[in-house]
Amino acid sequence: MIPDASTTPGGWLLPLAILMPFVGVLAGLALGGRHxxxxxxxxxxxxxxxxxxxxxxxLRMGDSLVYVLGGWSPPLGIALRADGIAVAMIVAVAVVITxxxxxxRTDFATPRGVGEARAPMLYWMLLLAVWGSLNLVFVSGDxxxxxxxxxxxxxxxxxxxCLDGKGETLRAALRYLVYALAGSVLYLLGVVLLYAxxxxxxxxxxxxxxxxxxxxxxxxxxxxxxxxxxxxxxPLHLWLPPAHAGxxxxxxxxxxxxxxxGSFFIVIRLWLDVAPGLVGLPAAQxxxxxxxxxxxFGSVIALRQARLKLLIAYSTLAQIGYxxxxxxxxxxGATGMFVHGDALNAGILQAISHxxxxxxxxxxxxxxxxxxxxxxxxxxxxxxxxxxxxxLTFVFGGxxxxxxxxxxxxxxxxxxxxxxxxxxxxxxxxVLVTGGLxxxxxxxxxxxxxxxxxxxxxxxxxxxxxxxxxxALALALCSLALGLTAVFGPVPSSFLGNPLAPKxxxxxxxTIAGGTVLALLFASPLPPLPAALSAVASRSRRVTxxxxxxxxxIDALLRRWAVAGVSxxxxxxxxxxxxxxxV
Amino acid sequence: MIVDAFYAAPALLILALGxxxxxxxxxxxxxxxxxxxxxxxTVAWVQLHGVDVALTEAAIGGGLTGLLLVRASAKLRATEAxxxxxxxxLALRLAAAVLCGCVTLALAITVLTLPDPxxxxxxxxxxxxxxxxxxxxxxxxxxxxxxxDTLLESIVLLLALxxxxxxxxxxxxxxRPGPRYNADPDGILAFIARVLPPIGxxxxxxxxxxxxxxxxxxxQGATIVxxxxxxxxxAGLSDVPPISRRWMRVLLVAGPAVFIAVGIVGVITxxxxxxxxxxxxxPLILVIEFALMPSLALTLGLVLAGAPERPAx
Numbered sequence: 001m002i003p004d005a006s007t008t009p010g011g012w013l014l015p016l017a018i019l020m021p022f023v024g025v026l027a028g029l030a031l032g033g034r035h036x037x038x039x040x041x042x043x044x045x046x047x048x049x050x051x052x053x054x055x056x057x058x059l060r061m062g063d064s065l066v067y068v069l070g071g072w073s074p075p076l077g078i079a080l081r082a083d084g085i086a087v088a089m090i091v092a093v094a095v096v097i098t099x100x101x102x103x104x105r106t107d108f109a110t111p112r113g114v115g116e117a118r119a120p121m122l123y124w125m126l127l128l129a130v131w132g133s134l135n136l137v138f139v140s141g142d143x144x145x146x147x148x149x150x151x152x153x154x155x156x157x158x159x160x161x162c163l164d165g166k167g168e169t170l171r172a173a174l175r176y177l178v179y180a181l182a183g184s185v186l187y188l189l190g191v192v193l194l195y196a197x198x199x200x201x202x203x204x205x206x207x208x209x210x211x212x213x214x215x216x217x218x219x220x221x222x223x224x225x226x227x228x229x230x231x232x233x234x235p236l237h238l239w240l241p242p243a244h245a246g247x248x249x250x251x252x253x254x255x256x257x258x259x260x261x262g263s264f265f266i267v268i269r270l271w272l273d274v275a276p277g278l279v280g281l282p283a284a285q286x287x288x289x290x291x292x293x294x295x296x297f298g299s300v301i302a303l304r305q306a307r308l309k310l311l312i313a314y315s316t317l318a319q320i321g322y323x324x325x326x327x328x329x330x331x332x333g334a335t336g337m338f339v340h341g342d343a344l345n346a347g348i349l350q351a352i353s354h355x356x357x358x359x360x361x362x363x364x365x366x367x368x369x370x371x372x373x374x375x376x377x378x379x380x381x382x383x384x385x386x387x388x389x390x391x392l393t394f395v396f397g398g399x400x401x402x403x404x405x406x407x408x409x410x411x412x413x414x415x416x417x418x419x420x421x422x423x424x425x426x427x428x429x430x431v432l433v434t435g436g437l438x439x440x441x442x443x444x445x446x447x448x449x450x451x452x453x454x455x456x457x458x459x460x461x462x463x464x465x466x467x468x469x470x471x472a473l474a475l476a477l478c479s480l481a482l483g484l485t486a487v488f489g490p491v492p493s494s495f496l497g498n499p500l501a502p503k504x505x506x507x508x509x510x511t512i513a514g515g516t517v518l519a520l521l522f523a524s525p526l527p528p529l530p531a532a533l534s535a536v537a538s539r540s541r542r543v544t545x546x547x548x549x550x551x552x553x554i555d556a557l558l559r560r561w562a563v564a565g566v567s568x569x570x571x572x573x574x575x576x577x578x579x580x581x582x583v
Numbered sequence: 584m585i586v587d588a589f590y591a592a593p594a595l596l597i598l599a600l601g602x603x604x605x606x607x608x609x610x611x612x613x614x615x616x617x618x619x620x621x622x623x624x625t626v627a628w629v630q631l632h633g634v635d636v637a638l639t640e641a642a643i644g645g646g647l648t649g650l651l652l653v654r655a656s657a658k659l660r661a662t663e664a665x666x667x668x669x670x671x672x673l674a675l676r677l678a679a680a681v682l683c684g685c686v687t688l689a690l691a692i693t694v695l696t697l698p699d700p701x702x703x704x705x706x707x708x709x710x711x712x713x714x715x716x717x718x719x720x721x722x723x724x725x726x727x728x729x730x731x732d733t734l735l736e737s738i739v740l741l742l743a744l745x746x747x748x749x750x751x752x753x754x755x756x757x758x759r760p761g762p763r764y765n766a767d768p769d770g771i772l773a774f775i776a777r778v779l780p781p782i783g784x785x786x787x788x789x790x791x792x793x794x795x796x797x798x799x800x801x802x803q804g805a806t807i808v809x810x811x812x813x814x815x816x817x818a819g820l821s822d823v824p825p826i827s828r829r830w831m832r833v834l835l836v837a838g839p840a841v842f843i844a845v846g847i848v849g850v851i852t853x854x855x856x857x858x859x860x861x862x863x864x865x866p867l868i869l870v871i872e873f874a875l876m877p878s879l880a881l882t883l884g885l886v887l888a889g890a891p892e893r894p895a896x
Contacts, residue, residue: 007855015731015856019843022738026836026843029741032827069731070849070857076707076728116827118756122749129742136735148735155742159749170750193693199702218693562671562679569682576689 005074005204010057011067014080014139017050017090021132025125033116037109040124044101047131051094058087066141074202079141081204085340085348086138089265092352093138095478096257096359097131103363103471104250119163123251129156130254137262143191143201143274146266150187150230154180157259160251161243172242179229179239182568183263186226193219194274203273210275217579220279223270224287225572230263233324234294235567237317238559244313249366252309256316257359261351264323268344271327276338283578284328284338290571292431294321299438300551303445303522308365308375311442312358319354319401322435323347325428329419346415349482353408356479357397363472364394367464368450377446378525382454386461389469391450393476398443400479402515403436404508408482440515445523452527522548590630597623610656610663617652621645634798635721638790642806650813650887716865718796725800726868730857734846737839737875740882744835748826750890757827758895760888766819776818783811791876795865801872805879812884823888825895831881838878842871 024043028036058065065082073079082090104127108120133152140146158180161173195201197216198209210216225236232240244256271279298318305311326347332339367390369375371383384391403409413432420428520526520537521544529537557563597620604616621644628637659666671679708720708728715727725733751758766772784807791804815821824831845867849858859867 012850012856015846019846022735022839023843025738025741026840029745030829030832030836030840032829032832068855070727070859071853071855072711072728075704076711078729078731116757118749118751118753121756122745125745129738129745144729145732145735148732148739151739152735152742155739155746159746162749165751165753173749189690193697196697196701199704214696215693218689560671562675566675566679566682569679569686573682573685573689 005068005079006066007068008061008063008066010054010061011065011080013050013054013057014065014067014082015069017047017054017135018080018132018139020047020050021128021135024128025132028121028125028128032121034110036116036121036124037105040101040128041105043128044098048094048098051091054082055087055091058082058084074142075200075205078145079202079204080139081141082139085265085268085344088348088352089138089261090135092355093131093134093258093261096253096355096475097127099356099471099475099478100250100253100257100359100363101127103253103366103468106465106468107248107250107366118165119248122159123163123248126156126160126251127254130160130259134258134262137265141203143194143203143206146269147184147188147191150184150263150266153259153262154184154230157255160255160259161247163248163251164246166246168242169246172239172246176239176243179236179564182565183226183229186222186229186568186572187266190219190221190223190226193222203269206274207276210278212278214580216275216278217576220270220275221572221576221579224267224283224575225568227263227267227270228290228571229568231260231267231320232317233290233320234297234317235290235558236564236571237294237320238561238564240317241310241313241559244316245307245309249309249362249369252313252365253359253362256313256362257355260316260320261355264320264351268347272330272338272340272344277336278579279338280336280579281328281331281333282581283575284331286574286578287327288325288329288428288431291321291324292435294318294324295431295435295438297551297555299435299442300522300548301555302442303519304524304548304552306376306378306525308368308377308380308446309362311377311446312361312365315361315401315439315442316354316358318435318438319358323351323354325431325435326350326416326419328425329416329423329428331423333423341419342415343419346412346419349408349415349485350412353400353412353479353482356475356482357400357407357409360393360472360476360479361397363468363475364390364397367468367472368394370464371461373459373462377449378527380446380449381452382458382461384451385454387464387469389466389473390464391447393469393472394450395443395447396473396476396480398439398447400476400482402440402443402511404511405504406483407480408485409479411483411485436511437514437518440511441518441522444512444515445519445527448519448527524548593623593626593630597627608667610659611653614649614652614656618645618649621649635719635800638798638800638803642803646810647806647883647887650810654887654889714861714864715859715868717868719794719798719800721798722794722796722800722868726871727859727864730842730846734839734842734857737842737879740879740886741835741839744882744886747886747890751892755891755894757825758891759825759893760823760885760891761816762892763822764817764819766817768819773818773820776814776820780811780815783814784808787811787880791872794872795868801876801879805876806883808876808880809884809887812880813887816888823885826885826891827895834881835878835885838871838875841874845871 021043024039028039031039054065067080069078069080104123108123110117110120129152133149133156136149136152137146140149158173158177161176162169191201193215194206198206200206229236244252247255295318298314298321302311302314302318305314326343330338330341330343365375367387368380368383371387371390372380400407401409403413413436416432417429420426521540524545526537558567600616600620600623604613604620607613607616621640625637625641625645628640708724712720712723715723717723717726787804787807790799790807791801794800816823846857850856852860
């Protein structure tokens with residue numbers, strides 16, 4: 001496989017997609033004040049157009065887009081490459097940023113009579129910077145440029161956490177910064193080790209050169225652990241709940257939907273493109289095992305949250321775990337390599353599906369807060385009457401995550417189940433199914449509270465701005481309809497059926513029923529129930545509630561600094577040993 | 584034998600200082616340990632003939648970071664006792680020690696297995712240097728072969744500054760960073776702050792200028808200039824402008840903006856982003872560097888000056 005190191009038609013769109021948001025940052029900073037938002041809006045329009053142009057160019061080419069920067073071809077220079085997964089992510093991010101941008105227009109307007117206000121100015125700069133960094137992550141063909149992208153992403157993401165300037169959010173931001181930087185250092189260490197062995201950092205040149213050896217495994221293990229810390233995969237998630245729950249909704253949406261996907265994407269690059277034949281199946285089982293643990297812990301703890309934003313943050317923890325289930329399923333036993341195929345497509349689809357749904361859910365949570373003046377889950381009654389679109393958005397986002405036809409998550413789950421079945425890894429099938437039920441449980445819990453009739457003396461709910469509702473709803477619908485991409489994507493459309501066919505309808509109902517049972521068992525506190533049901537539930541809850549409390553206790557322990565530091569080292573060592581042991 | 588000692592002594596001292604910095608409990612001694620560590624690292628890089636890296640380590644790794652840490656430790660003094668009370672349990676500390684030992688051991692073994700001589704692009708970087716017009720291959724890497732990384736790094740620095748500013752309270756947004764320093768106008772600090780900057784600025788500009796052909800460059804030069812600026816600030820001879828000033832914002836973004844503009848010139852003349860037309864490489868590189876140097880110096884200085892604290896009048 002000799003990499004093509006010459007610029008392809010349409011390749012020029014790649015540096016454009018990276019730099020346009022950053023030009024927006026520079027212009028916004030220089031013009032300042034009230035202009036920052038207009039600059040951001042213009043940039044979003046142009047960036048969305050660029051993303052669509054990239055997609056159409058890639059479809060025309062039928063192959064990766066390549067751009068050789070400065071005319072210096074690798075290994076000396078840097079090439080940008082956009083393969084199928086990169087193009088899919090670029091388009092998805094552009095759509096999500098557009099939705100969030102429209103939503104944030106209201107929240108981050110500069111107040112009248114002020115030349116420039118802190119939060120709006122920062123928000124628009126950081127939103128664009130996150131976008132440019134992510135595009136760089138997707139198309140960078142060079143491991144060091146990817147490091148620069150990680151740095152950009154970290155510095156753009158961290159201040160988003162502390163936009164409201166409260167002490168606790170500052171603490172959350174610093175926590176995120178320090179842990180993410182530790183991850184960056186581990187990644188950089190791996191880059192250095194790879195360069196010292198192979199004399200190149202270009203991914204396409206590196207792939208045929210890498211060979212088994214202690215230094216390569218050490219590098220891969222360090223880089224993987226560092227990236228997982230930045231992705232907040234369980235048990236390296238100490239920074240995620242306070243950061244994602246404490247930020248303003250429009251910022252939480254960016255952090256939860258998009259920022260964590262950057263480091264996740266680089267793990268894919270490392271495992272599937274840099275050293276597909278070296279990492280081995282045992283390491284992938286560990287990776288997916290951590291993912292399974294994330295699903296369990298994230299979902300059960302989500303059910304025990306009193307506040308909606310924390311519930312959604314823990315749901316992100318669980319959904320991140322879901323993303324990593326695809327790794328052992330992308331392993332091809334015949335060649336002993338990780339391959340691009342259905343499992344990878346499913347993973348990317350899952351990532352996009354979560355990006356759109358989770359952005360919509362955080363935005364809906366923000367609207368709930370506006371309407372009720374709080375986001376206590378137990379006191380949401382009446383919200384459905386005050387702003388039905390918000391409730392609809394939350395439910396659609398949740399349903400999309402549950403994996404009901406025709407959502408992206410549904411298609412992803414089908415593909416992963418087929419891959420697990422094909423490779424005889426039945427245990428991942430049960431994780432996937434259980435994960436779907438757990439997701440359903442917290443969605444059902446919140447939906448049930450939202451749909452309750454308000455008490456007679458309940459305080460009135462304020463109405464919320466319509467453009468914000470529509471932006472959130474649009475993203476939720478995107479996620480819900482994502483499965484339709486199978487029609488013109490690389491995924492066999494035979495995976496899609498009629499959502500109202502008895503079999504599919506039955507499966508959907510079973511999922512909802514199972515999720516409801518889980519919610520009854522683990523939710524704390526429980527919404528008011530009919531007496532008979534509550535008697536049955538309370539008997540079983542004598543067992544399940546302490547179990548949930550134990551998980552919560554373990555989670556609190558893992559999120560202590562010292563323990564999280566030890567976990568990071570432990571994860572790095574475990575990956576190193578498993579990669580060694582495989583040969 | 585003497586040669587061995589010449590190389591071994593800094594290496595052993597670096598290790599010893601690393602251990603000291605890790606184990607010492609108080610923030611300030613740890614910072615001092617880190618400063619000394621940075622100086623010795625600079626020596627080690629010179630011994631390894633990595634003069635460019637040594638300069639960077641001295642300016643940014645040791646100098647700038649050291650200054651940041653000293654100021655942070657001064658601010659943290661009040662919280663130190665509280666932090667010490669949160670000491671993790673013995674079992675946890677033992678686990679951390681064992682794991683750190685394992686990782687260190689794994690890294691040490693790894694380093695020993697690396698190929699010697701290491702594969703490198705140094706030869707190729709030299710072979711293609713002619714069209715770039717510069718004499719220092721590191722400058723060729725930074726400004727030609729991997730110009731995109733340098734461009735993006737200059738934006739990273741800008742984002743770091745935005746991050747520092749984000750720590751400001753809402754009411755101080757747009758105001759002046761940090762406290763106003765009131766030093767004795769006849770004291771030693773004020774004296775040094777009057778005498779040193781003219782020399783320091785010349786040294787900084789010199790290091791920037793020779794970067795084209797010899798070790799040096801804009802990052803190191805900018806750090807020295809920024810340090811001189813900070814000296815006059817801390818001596819109370821000048822004050823930081825409010826962050827809302829338009830000229831300051833323009834100066835901050837000018838470097839990366841000119842870099843991108845030159846990249847676009849490449850698109851117009853050669854059809855490739857960040858490519859330099861024949862014979863124009865050196866002048867265009869100089870244009871970028873002249874634009875970047877003040878932006879970098881200002882950004883670094885402002886990062887050290889801290890978040891806005893005093894509302895603009």
